[in-house]
Amino acid sequence: MDKLKSFYKSPEKDFTLLLGDTFKLLRKFDFKFNMIFADPPYFLSNGGISVQSGKVVSVNKGKWDRSHGFEADNAFHKQWIELCRDKLTDDGTIWISGTYHNIFSVAQALTELDFKILNVITWAKTNPPPNLSCRYFTHSTEFVIWARKYKKVPHYYNYALMKQINGGKQMRDIWVMPAIARWEKSCGKHPTQKPLALLTRILLASTRSGDWVLDPFTGASTTGIAASLTNRYFLGIEQEKDFLELSVRRRKEIEDRKIRDRYIKRLHDLSYVHPSNPCVFEQRSEYVTDIPWD
Protein backbone atom coordinates (compact mmCIF):
# COMPACT_ATOMS: atom_id res chain seq x y z
CA MET A 1 0.00 0.00 0.00
CA ASP A 2 1.26 3.51 -0.85
CA LYS A 3 1.76 5.91 2.04
CA LEU A 4 -1.02 8.47 2.49
CA LYS A 5 -0.13 12.13 2.04
CA SER A 6 -0.88 14.01 5.23
CA PHE A 7 -2.39 17.50 5.26
CA TYR A 8 -0.15 18.32 8.22
CA LYS A 9 2.41 16.44 10.29
CA SER A 10 4.01 18.04 13.34
CA PRO A 11 7.82 18.17 13.39
CA GLU A 12 7.76 15.63 16.26
CA LYS A 13 5.52 13.35 14.10
CA ASP A 14 3.11 13.03 16.99
CA PHE A 15 0.18 14.96 15.45
CA THR A 16 -0.98 14.16 11.93
CA LEU A 17 -4.04 15.30 9.98
CA LEU A 18 -5.56 13.73 6.87
CA LEU A 19 -7.90 15.68 4.61
CA GLY A 20 -10.78 13.75 3.07
CA ASP A 21 -13.77 11.54 3.58
CA THR A 22 -13.26 9.31 6.58
CA PHE A 23 -15.15 6.46 4.89
CA LYS A 24 -12.62 6.46 2.05
CA LEU A 25 -9.47 7.19 4.05
CA LEU A 26 -10.07 4.57 6.75
CA ARG A 27 -10.02 1.94 3.99
CA LYS A 28 -6.68 3.17 2.66
CA PHE A 29 -4.33 2.33 5.50
CA ASP A 30 -3.60 -0.41 7.94
CA PHE A 31 -2.66 0.74 11.44
CA LYS A 32 -3.86 -0.10 14.93
CA PHE A 33 -4.72 2.56 17.51
CA ASN A 34 -5.00 2.04 21.26
CA MET A 35 -7.99 4.35 21.47
CA ILE A 36 -10.47 6.10 19.18
CA PHE A 37 -12.50 9.14 20.14
CA ALA A 38 -15.26 10.07 17.71
CA ASP A 39 -17.60 13.04 17.77
CA PRO A 40 -19.64 12.14 14.69
CA PRO A 41 -22.42 14.22 13.16
CA TYR A 42 -25.37 14.27 15.59
CA PHE A 43 -27.75 14.96 12.66
CA LEU A 44 -29.51 17.68 14.61
CA SER A 45 -29.25 20.59 12.17
CA ASN A 46 -32.94 20.71 11.37
CA GLY A 47 -33.72 24.44 11.34
CA GLY A 48 -34.44 24.77 15.08
CA ILE A 49 -33.24 27.66 17.26
CA SER A 50 -31.01 27.94 20.32
CA VAL A 51 -29.14 30.59 22.32
CA GLN A 52 -25.41 31.32 22.06
CA SER A 53 -23.70 34.07 24.11
CA GLY A 54 -27.14 35.58 24.82
CA LYS A 55 -28.17 35.66 21.12
CA VAL A 56 -30.80 33.58 19.36
CA VAL A 57 -29.07 31.44 16.72
CA SER A 58 -30.23 28.84 14.23
CA VAL A 59 -29.26 25.25 15.01
CA ASN A 60 -27.40 24.84 11.77
CA LYS A 61 -23.96 23.37 12.31
CA GLY A 62 -23.31 22.67 8.62
CA LYS A 63 -24.40 20.48 5.72
CA TRP A 64 -22.55 17.54 7.28
CA ASP A 65 -24.92 17.62 10.27
CA ARG A 66 -28.22 17.31 8.35
CA SER A 67 -30.18 14.13 8.82
CA HIS A 68 -30.80 11.93 5.78
CA GLY A 69 -33.58 10.03 7.49
CA PHE A 70 -33.72 7.30 10.11
CA GLU A 71 -32.43 4.40 8.00
CA ALA A 72 -29.64 6.38 6.32
CA ASP A 73 -28.42 7.85 9.63
CA ASN A 74 -28.33 4.38 11.21
CA ALA A 75 -26.41 3.00 8.23
CA PHE A 76 -23.95 5.92 8.42
CA HIS A 77 -23.10 5.16 12.07
CA LYS A 78 -22.85 1.43 11.57
CA GLN A 79 -20.52 1.84 8.62
CA TRP A 80 -17.98 4.19 10.19
CA ILE A 81 -17.97 2.27 13.48
CA GLU A 82 -17.27 -0.94 11.58
CA LEU A 83 -14.35 0.72 9.75
CA CYS A 84 -13.00 2.02 13.07
CA ARG A 85 -13.23 -1.40 14.72
CA ASP A 86 -10.64 -2.65 12.28
CA LYS A 87 -8.30 0.18 13.35
CA LEU A 88 -8.29 -0.78 17.06
CA THR A 89 -5.72 -2.94 18.86
CA ASP A 90 -7.31 -6.04 20.40
CA ASP A 91 -7.42 -4.35 23.82
CA GLY A 92 -8.41 -0.99 22.30
CA THR A 93 -11.41 1.10 23.25
CA ILE A 94 -13.66 3.57 21.46
CA TRP A 95 -15.46 6.62 22.87
CA ILE A 96 -18.37 8.10 20.90
CA SER A 97 -20.19 11.29 21.85
CA GLY A 98 -23.77 12.24 21.13
CA THR A 99 -27.14 13.47 22.24
CA TYR A 100 -30.50 11.71 22.03
CA HIS A 101 -30.46 12.51 18.29
CA ASN A 102 -27.75 9.94 17.50
CA ILE A 103 -26.66 8.12 20.63
CA PHE A 104 -29.22 5.32 20.48
CA SER A 105 -28.28 4.59 16.89
CA VAL A 106 -24.60 4.52 17.91
CA ALA A 107 -25.34 2.17 20.84
CA GLN A 108 -27.25 -0.19 18.55
CA ALA A 109 -24.41 -0.23 16.00
CA LEU A 110 -21.85 -0.98 18.75
CA THR A 111 -23.97 -3.86 20.00
CA GLU A 112 -24.53 -5.27 16.51
CA LEU A 113 -20.79 -5.06 15.83
CA ASP A 114 -19.97 -7.07 18.98
CA PHE A 115 -18.35 -4.34 21.04
CA LYS A 116 -18.74 -4.47 24.81
CA ILE A 117 -20.20 -1.23 26.17
CA LEU A 118 -18.23 -0.27 29.29
CA ASN A 119 -19.88 2.97 30.37
CA VAL A 120 -22.16 5.71 29.17
CA ILE A 121 -20.76 8.97 30.51
CA THR A 122 -23.23 11.79 31.04
CA TRP A 123 -21.60 15.15 30.55
CA ALA A 124 -23.76 17.49 32.65
CA LYS A 125 -23.14 21.05 31.45
CA THR A 126 -22.94 23.69 34.16
CA ASN A 127 -23.98 26.45 31.75
CA PRO A 128 -26.47 25.12 29.18
CA PRO A 129 -28.36 27.54 26.91
CA PRO A 130 -31.94 28.17 28.08
CA ASN A 131 -34.85 26.41 26.41
CA LEU A 132 -36.57 29.08 24.32
CA SER A 133 -39.91 27.36 23.79
CA CYS A 134 -40.47 26.75 27.53
CA ARG A 135 -42.21 23.52 26.53
CA TYR A 136 -39.37 21.15 27.48
CA PHE A 137 -36.83 20.65 30.25
CA THR A 138 -33.62 22.54 29.45
CA HIS A 139 -31.31 20.30 27.44
CA SER A 140 -28.13 20.24 29.52
CA THR A 141 -26.43 16.91 28.84
CA GLU A 142 -24.44 15.06 26.24
CA PHE A 143 -23.45 11.41 26.38
CA VAL A 144 -20.21 9.63 25.62
CA ILE A 145 -20.35 5.86 25.16
CA TRP A 146 -17.17 3.99 26.05
CA ALA A 147 -16.82 0.51 24.55
CA ARG A 148 -14.11 -2.05 23.98
CA LYS A 149 -13.43 -4.07 20.87
CA TYR A 150 -13.79 -7.55 22.28
CA LYS A 151 -16.09 -8.85 25.00
CA LYS A 152 -13.28 -10.97 26.50
CA VAL A 153 -10.09 -8.96 26.00
CA PRO A 154 -9.46 -6.65 28.98
CA HIS A 155 -9.13 -2.92 28.36
CA TYR A 156 -6.97 -0.29 30.04
CA TYR A 157 -8.54 1.97 32.69
CA ASN A 158 -6.52 4.18 35.01
CA TYR A 159 -8.79 3.64 37.99
CA ALA A 160 -6.31 5.05 40.52
CA LEU A 161 -5.79 8.32 38.68
CA MET A 162 -9.52 8.85 38.15
CA LYS A 163 -10.13 8.26 41.87
CA GLN A 164 -7.39 10.71 42.77
CA ILE A 165 -8.84 13.36 40.43
CA ASN A 166 -12.23 12.80 42.06
CA GLY A 167 -10.89 13.67 45.53
CA GLY A 168 -10.27 10.07 46.66
CA LYS A 169 -13.71 8.71 45.71
CA GLN A 170 -14.44 6.42 42.74
CA MET A 171 -14.98 8.51 39.61
CA ARG A 172 -18.64 8.29 38.63
CA ASP A 173 -20.17 8.31 35.18
CA ILE A 174 -21.58 11.81 35.53
CA TRP A 175 -19.03 14.46 34.70
CA VAL A 176 -20.04 17.99 35.60
CA MET A 177 -18.18 20.33 33.27
CA PRO A 178 -18.89 23.66 31.58
CA ALA A 179 -19.56 23.98 27.87
CA ILE A 180 -16.62 25.17 25.79
CA ALA A 181 -14.96 28.34 27.09
CA ARG A 182 -13.88 31.37 25.07
CA TRP A 183 -10.14 30.78 25.73
CA GLU A 184 -10.41 27.51 23.79
CA LYS A 185 -11.43 29.40 20.64
CA SER A 186 -8.39 31.66 20.43
CA CYS A 187 -7.44 30.25 16.99
CA GLY A 188 -10.94 30.40 15.43
CA LYS A 189 -14.29 28.67 15.76
CA HIS A 190 -15.71 25.27 14.97
CA PRO A 191 -19.50 25.04 15.47
CA THR A 192 -19.35 21.89 17.60
CA GLN A 193 -15.91 22.07 19.21
CA LYS A 194 -15.64 19.94 22.35
CA PRO A 195 -14.06 21.27 25.56
CA LEU A 196 -10.48 20.22 26.29
CA ALA A 197 -11.47 19.24 29.84
CA LEU A 198 -13.68 16.45 28.47
CA LEU A 199 -11.00 15.10 26.13
CA THR A 200 -8.15 15.25 28.64
CA ARG A 201 -10.22 13.21 31.12
CA ILE A 202 -11.05 10.64 28.45
CA LEU A 203 -7.39 10.33 27.45
CA LEU A 204 -6.09 10.09 31.01
CA ALA A 205 -8.70 7.45 31.87
CA SER A 206 -8.20 5.13 28.92
CA THR A 207 -4.70 5.58 27.47
CA ARG A 208 -1.09 5.62 28.60
CA SER A 209 1.47 8.17 27.58
CA GLY A 210 2.85 7.09 24.18
CA ASP A 211 -0.40 5.49 23.02
CA TRP A 212 -1.87 6.10 19.56
CA VAL A 213 -5.23 7.89 19.32
CA LEU A 214 -7.47 8.27 16.24
CA ASP A 215 -10.27 10.78 15.70
CA PRO A 216 -12.18 10.00 12.47
CA PHE A 217 -14.27 13.25 12.62
CA THR A 218 -11.58 15.53 13.98
CA GLY A 219 -13.13 18.98 13.34
CA ALA A 220 -10.91 21.49 15.19
CA SER A 221 -8.92 18.53 16.62
CA THR A 222 -9.69 18.96 20.31
CA THR A 223 -8.75 15.28 20.68
CA GLY A 224 -5.37 16.00 19.07
CA ILE A 225 -4.67 19.03 21.24
CA ALA A 226 -5.53 17.02 24.36
CA ALA A 227 -3.29 14.21 23.03
CA SER A 228 -0.40 16.65 22.59
CA LEU A 229 -0.89 18.05 26.10
CA THR A 230 -0.76 14.52 27.54
CA ASN A 231 2.01 13.10 25.31
CA ARG A 232 -0.07 10.74 23.18
CA TYR A 233 0.31 10.27 19.40
CA PHE A 234 -2.56 11.45 17.25
CA LEU A 235 -4.13 11.00 13.82
CA GLY A 236 -7.17 13.08 12.87
CA ILE A 237 -9.36 12.82 9.75
CA GLU A 238 -11.58 15.66 8.52
CA GLN A 239 -13.24 16.51 5.21
CA GLU A 240 -13.26 20.32 5.58
CA LYS A 241 -9.98 22.10 4.89
CA ASP A 242 -10.94 25.13 7.02
CA PHE A 243 -11.31 22.92 10.08
CA LEU A 244 -7.93 21.32 9.46
CA GLU A 245 -6.33 24.76 9.11
CA LEU A 246 -7.87 25.66 12.46
CA SER A 247 -6.49 22.41 13.90
CA VAL A 248 -2.98 23.30 12.69
CA ARG A 249 -3.22 26.78 14.25
CA ARG A 250 -4.29 25.19 17.54
CA ARG A 251 -1.43 22.73 17.47
CA LYS A 252 1.14 25.43 16.59
CA GLU A 253 -0.22 27.65 19.36
CA ILE A 254 0.67 25.13 22.06
CA GLU A 255 4.22 24.80 20.73
CA ASP A 256 4.74 28.10 22.58
CA ARG A 257 5.78 26.86 26.02
CA LYS A 258 4.03 29.69 27.87
CA ILE A 259 0.70 29.08 26.12
CA ARG A 260 0.99 25.34 26.65
CA ASP A 261 1.61 25.88 30.38
CA ARG A 262 -1.32 28.29 30.55
CA TYR A 263 -3.59 25.62 29.00
CA ILE A 264 -2.30 22.97 31.38
CA LYS A 265 -3.03 25.21 34.36
CA ARG A 266 -6.62 25.70 33.19
CA LEU A 267 -7.26 21.96 32.91
CA HIS A 268 -7.89 20.62 36.39
CA ASP A 269 -7.18 16.95 35.61
CA LEU A 270 -3.75 17.78 34.18
CA SER A 271 -2.52 19.09 37.54
CA TYR A 272 -2.28 15.39 38.53
CA VAL A 273 0.03 14.54 35.65
CA HIS A 274 3.58 14.83 36.97
CA PRO A 275 6.45 12.31 37.21
CA SER A 276 6.21 11.96 41.00
CA ASN A 277 2.56 10.82 40.87
CA PRO A 278 2.57 6.99 41.13
CA CYS A 279 -0.86 6.87 39.44
CA VAL A 280 0.60 8.19 36.18
CA PHE A 281 2.23 5.32 34.37
CA GLU A 282 5.19 5.19 32.09
CA GLN A 283 5.02 5.02 28.32
CA ARG A 284 3.48 1.79 27.01
CA SER A 285 5.63 1.34 23.93
CA GLU A 286 8.34 2.80 21.76
CA TYR A 287 7.32 5.08 18.88
CA VAL A 288 6.16 2.92 15.99
CA THR A 289 8.28 3.79 12.97
CA ASP A 290 6.36 1.88 10.31
CA ILE A 291 3.64 4.46 9.79
CA PRO A 292 1.41 4.41 6.69
CA TRP A 293 1.28 8.21 6.22
CA ASP A 294 3.87 10.81 5.25
Ligand SMILES: C[S@@+](CC[C@H](N)C(=O)[O-])C[C@H]1O[C@@H](n2cnc3c(N)ncnc32)[C@H](O)[C@@H]1O
Ligand atom coordinates in the same frame (compact mmCIF):
# COMPACT_ATOMS: atom_id res chain seq x y z
C1 LIG B 1 -19.06 17.08 15.58
S1 LIG B 1 -17.77 17.68 14.58
C2 LIG B 1 -16.29 17.27 15.47
C3 LIG B 1 -15.80 18.38 16.36
C4 LIG B 1 -14.54 18.02 17.11
N1 LIG B 1 -14.79 17.00 18.12
C5 LIG B 1 -13.91 19.23 17.77
O1 LIG B 1 -13.78 19.27 19.00
O2 LIG B 1 -13.57 20.17 17.06
C6 LIG B 1 -17.79 16.51 13.29
C7 LIG B 1 -16.83 16.80 12.16
O3 LIG B 1 -16.87 15.71 11.26
C8 LIG B 1 -16.66 16.19 9.95
N2 LIG B 1 -17.20 15.17 9.05
C9 LIG B 1 -18.49 14.82 8.85
N3 LIG B 1 -18.59 13.80 7.96
C10 LIG B 1 -17.31 13.49 7.61
C11 LIG B 1 -16.75 12.52 6.72
N4 LIG B 1 -17.52 11.66 6.04
N5 LIG B 1 -15.41 12.47 6.60
C12 LIG B 1 -14.60 13.33 7.29
N6 LIG B 1 -15.08 14.28 8.14
C13 LIG B 1 -16.42 14.35 8.30
C14 LIG B 1 -17.40 17.53 9.93
O4 LIG B 1 -16.88 18.37 8.92
C15 LIG B 1 -17.15 18.05 11.34
O5 LIG B 1 -16.07 18.94 11.39
